[in-house]
Amino acid sequence: MRYALIVDDEVLIRRKVSEILQLYGFEHFLEAENGQQAVELAVQHQPLLVVMDVTMPVMDGLTAAEKISSSAPAPLVLLTGNADRQTIETACRSGVLSYVVKPFSAEQLCAAVDLAVHQFMALSDLRERVRKLEDTLETRKQVEKAKGLLMLQGLSEAEAYRKLQKLAMSKRKTLREIAEAVLLMAD
Template sequence: MTTQPPSPDGDDAATAAQTTAAPVDDAPSGPRRRVVVAEDEAIIRLDVVETLTEAGFDVVGEAGDGESAVRLVEEQTPDLVVMDVKMPVLDGISAAERIGRAGRTAVVLLTAFSQKELVDRARDAGAMAYVVKPFTAADLLPAVEIALSRHTELRALEDEVADLSERFETRKRVERAKGLLMQQMGLSEPEAFRWIQKTSMDRRLTMREVADVVLEQVGGKG
């Protein structure tokens, strides 16, 4: 038995579910997404550039240290920066913090380690995803898509909620609601967020209000 997402009005749930449960093509239909790659090891940097280019991204800059990466991002304003954690001059986490303050670019960090402390530092610095070395295209590309999706979500929440503490609470509730929709409907993370975003627009509710309905109607079933 398939569980339908709840309708904030108590009706038309099936219609809303059918609208978003269809397969979604995440490939952009417009201009290619622009990327800066920062990695001090030239061979790895070349591999990342090649992987992203073959996947349809436009690599607009390359850097071998964190300071150069920050400068390139400021000059090019790309959609995404993929950079190593351990780099000379300025490390990747410090660079991510500086890039994150502008709020215009999604960040994916490359690291040889996966300790919880490092993961927490990367998240706090504003990284939307990280990839552990050695990696393949099958590891890198999903992380890139997740980072871009999460960055889009964050920008949408910033547009909706001005207060920082309120935004943080809204983001937590939306994350929990997304998880429930993914579990109950088999949606991907971007699809779950699109459902929340579309429902909020259709019903003229905030995304937090929609998330609260999901948490109450779906989460309460457990």
């Protein structure tokens, strides 16, 4: 289901945002009136979008945004009457991807949502690519270490690598798993 989490201590603002997001294509809405509720709902339901006010009771929107970004990542749009530099800088550090100043129109909110979703997808793609590159680098390190151990036993570099490859194929394991096993046996 396409959940959007709307967080504002004013019921009328939450209603306005949900009406706009319905036109945008969201079907189901979660609502919270403070940052603490927002964090709990985000962790529990993993919404596709979070639209949140800055100034709220219990926990402010910036603190909630930071917690949501770390535990239940989603595109975050901030609603606020504060357009000061400090708030914007804090919002950026908190994982907010777009910003709308109250009072806002449907067009402004939709533009902010488009921007947040686009930025979130780009960041998610980059994070995944970094994760894959880190995994590839770690695999390479393990394979190089295992080759080094095999070379100490008199094999050439090519022979050591081919031996690791053959073991991986015969055992139906990844090259990294075989390299790690070779390293464990050497310890």
